[in-house]
Amino acid sequence: MxxxxxxxxxxxxxxxxxxxxxxxxxxxxxxxxxxxxxxxxxxxxxxxxxxxxxxxxxxxxxxxxxxxxxxxxxxxxxxxxxxxxxxxxxxxxxxxxxxxxxxxxxxxxxxxxxxxxxxxxxxxxxxxxxxxxxxxxxxxxxxxxxxxxxxxxxxxxxxxxxxxxxxxxxxxxxxxxxxxxxxxxxxxxxxxxxxxxxxxxxxxxxxxxxxxxxxxxxxxxxxxxxxxxxxxxxxxxxxxxxxxxxxxFRVCTVQNVEIISSDYSSLLIARISKPTDYHYFPGDHLRLTYSPTNFKAWIFPTHPYTIASFPDEPYIDLVLRSPSSFYLGSDCQYSISYSYTTMNLSGLKHAKSVHLVAGGTGISFILPVAKLLLSWGVFFSTTWVTRNKYDLHILKALNVKGNIDTYITGATEKQNKTSDPEEAHGLMSSAESENVELEDLSATKEEKPSGSSLKFGRPPLKDILNYLTEGDVSKNWVITAGPHSLVSEIETWGKLNGVGVLSELYEM
Known part of the structure; x- marks a missing residue:
């Protein structure tokens, strides 16, 4: 040959x-x-x-x-x-x-x-x-x-x-x-x-x-x-x-990694002290791996994560699926790449209405974008689809204050943890929607975004997004982050209704 x-x-x-x-x-x-x-x-x-x-x-x-x-x-x-x-x-x-x-x-x-x-x-x-x-x-x-x-x-x-x-x-x-x-x-x-x-x-x-x-x-x-x-x-x-x-040479070495987790939750937060002169924009991503002096950095892949914290905060928050195949602890040095952007959001400064839809760990992208839209004075609504109601602990850890309509698609209260992106999205067509007060999750009202709602079942996306089709749709947008099933459904809806869609796919 x-x-x-x-x-x-x-x-x-x-x-x-x-x-x-x-x-x-x-x-x-x-x-x-x-x-x-x-x-x-x-x-x-x-x-x-x-x-x-x-x-x-x-x-x-x-x-x-x-x-x-x-x-x-x-x-x-x-x-x-x-x-x-x-x-x-x-x-x-x-x-x-x-x-x-x-x-x-x-x-x-x-x-x-x-x-x-x-x-x-x-x-x-x-x-x-x-x-x-x-x-x-x-x-x-x-x-x-x-x-x-x-x-x-x-x-x-x-x-x-x-x-x-x-x-x-x-x-x-x-x-x-x-x-x-x-x-x-x-x-x-x-x-x-x-x-x-x-x-x-x-x-x-x-x-x-x-x-x-x-x-x-x-x-x-x-x-x-x-x-x-x-x-x-x-x-x-x-x-x-x-x-x-x-x-x-184009990385920053970090060591202080704090893990914020909760029993039964399929999500956790890795909180990293922000290195000096480390800059990023809302919705940016980074790649996390072991320090270059660790042989594992050259054998195993780097891990891309979205920065869930806002640029003016003193730390970098990453939302990970639990359990994670990537070991994180304070006894090990890590390197993070310089941040990178996958979506230009500057054109949304003059948007009339924006609806944010996240699936699973896609919430890490949606939250800083929501803060950005708030600073611009753009009207927006937020929907989060996750499989486990105990995942809501990350909203408290990330100090979320706004309104988030959350849909829980898991069948039982104590969900089995999963690492499959499609299961993490978990849209179930047979589930019925049920209104549940957030304080029913053994948490105080102050621990959850005030005015938010919690529902069980598959979110009726067409009904949720229907208000964007009224009037001049040229200034209405949907931003979605999550697995392929969610992103594909919203992109198809946007194309049929003439509404612009910006998406981040959270899959390998």
């Missing part, structure tokens, strides 16, 4: 096929370099795509816009994924079908796979270059990674079949070809575990395998590929060096 090119189907260059090192005057067949240009074609297209993403967000991220032309209700937040992935598939297939020769086509699979690696790393950089909302590149990163794996597997399978039919299967185990076989073997479990179900269930395993495969891929294919791919390797390594630099 090779990333580069060879001769015709019948005659093969011995060094390229068998992995033997030739002398400087070694003769290459006329098609040995034919695929090199296609790798560069794809690379320059990826550069153009990166520029397009930046330009798109430069224009559309400046000010919220209403849904139009049948696109998503959030065209300024997410560069249309269907268009991006569809374009890459069409371009790749066009390049692959340019030559009908089987031998040339299967070599081209390998070269295209490796040519996409720099772009894929670029999409995964945190923080992004240039600074754009990282969620806008996350889904595209997943799909480009799948294309890389798919092309790599097709390249490998193509050669295994070819050599098997020709009776020269032993070429697979020659040194340079064996390097490609190692990568081929790693690609198979990575493709399986990258599926949404397995990725969410075994995320740490996925993350470790993902990184191991990346470094093995970069290292082995550098020698395996003929003609060479040193340009793509060098660029990929430079991007990884930048990422390591950010993980070491």
């Amino acid at each position: 090779k990333t580069g090119d060879t001769g015709t189907y019948i005659h093969f260059d011995s060094r390229h096929e068998a992995g033997e090192h030739g002398s400087g005057d070694h003769h290459h067949s006329s098609t040995h370099y034919i695929n090199v240009k296609f790798g560069y074609y794809l690379f320059f297209l990826s550069i153009a795509h990166a520029i397009a993403i930046w330009a798109y967000h430069r224009v559309f991220f400046q000010r919220p816009r209403k849904p139009s032309l049948g696109f998503s209700a959030l065209p300024w937040v997410n560069f249309p994924l269907v268009l991006s992935v569809g374009a890459w598939l069409a371009i790749s297939l066009a390049i692959l079908c340019y030559s009908g020769a089987y031998a040339i086509a299967i070599k081209r699979f390998g070269r295209l796979s490796y040519a996409l690696v720099p772009f894929d790393i670029f999409l995964a950089l945190r923080p992004n270059i240039p600074p754009i909302p990282y969620l806008s590149t996350l889904d595209l990163h997943k799909w480009v990674s799948r294309l890389i794996i798919l092309y790599g597997l097709m390249h490998g399978i193509g050669y295994l079949v070819k050599w098997g039919l020709e009776g020269v299967f032993g070429k697979t185990f020659l040194l340079l070809n064996l390097l490609g076989l190692v990568v081929f073997i790693l690609f198979i479990p990575l493709l399986v575990i990258s599926a949404r179900y397995f990725r969410r269930k075994y995320y740490r395993t996925f993350y470790a395998l993902h990184n191991i495969t990346l470094f093995v891929f970069l290292g082995l294919i550098t020698f395996h590929a003929r003609p060479g791919v040193l340009f793509f390797t060098s660029l990929s390594v430079l991007l990884l060096i930048y990422q390591v630099f950010c993980r070491v």
Whole structure:
């Protein structure tokens, strides 16, 4: 298996096929370099795509816009994924079908796979270059990674079949070809575990395998590929060096982490003393991990959280699901990244009405945004959907004073703690809504936002949001944060009713 090119189907260059090192005057067949240009074609297209993403967000991220032309209700937040992935598939297939020769086509699979690696790393950089909302590149990163794996597997399978039919299967185990076989073997479990179900269930395993495969891929294919791919390797390594630099030098080290929890609650608060000169805006996020001096920081993934506290407070509050797979305690040092923004809210200063809808830990995004709207004098209402009524303890801990209509979707009072985002949202279509006074939760009125209501069952979102469809809807907005089921339902509603929707998706 090779990333580069060879001769015709019948005659093969011995060094390229068998992995033997030739002398400087070694003769290459006329098609040995034919695929090199296609790798560069794809690379320059990826550069153009990166520029397009930046330009798109430069224009559309400046000010919220209403849904139009049948696109998503959030065209300024997410560069249309269907268009991006569809374009890459069409371009790749066009390049692959340019030559009908089987031998040339299967070599081209390998070269295209490796040519996409720099772009894929670029999409995964945190923080992004240039600074754009990282969620806008996350889904595209997943799909480009799948294309890389798919092309790599097709390249490998193509050669295994070819050599098997020709009776020269032993070429697979020659040194340079064996390097490609190692990568081929790693690609198979990575493709399986990258599926949404397995990725969410075994995320740490996925993350470790993902990184191991990346470094093995970069290292082995550098020698395996003929003609060479040193340009793509060098660029990929430079991007990884930048990422390591950010993980070491663009972080703040913290140690005093206070955990605020409550019996039976599925949510807890991690309160961190705010480092000196640490700045952020309402609705910003950060990434939390172990200190760079701790080996766990390089093995396990960083954890993205929304900053639930307001910028003028002396601490940073994070809302986490309980129990958390990420250990937090005062006996360990941690590092937090500089804050980053995924949503431009400045265009809402002149909004008439805004409804905030949170699901589960999405309340961490909604609360500071609510304070921001209050400071601007914008009318807003807030709805929170959570599975466990004992989660309300975080409202007291976060010193919430406003009105919040809370819907509890769990079936029993003492809920089992869950780490599944969909269950955490827990919209149950069969549940009946029941008004319950907040003080019934063994808490005083002062411990809960005055004037708020607590209900059990699925929130009737269409009825709740209906008032936004009255009069001039151009100045009415919905801001939602939570799992896919909640976000998708509200985005669909907004598109049908012409009401603008800003959303944050709280899922892996």
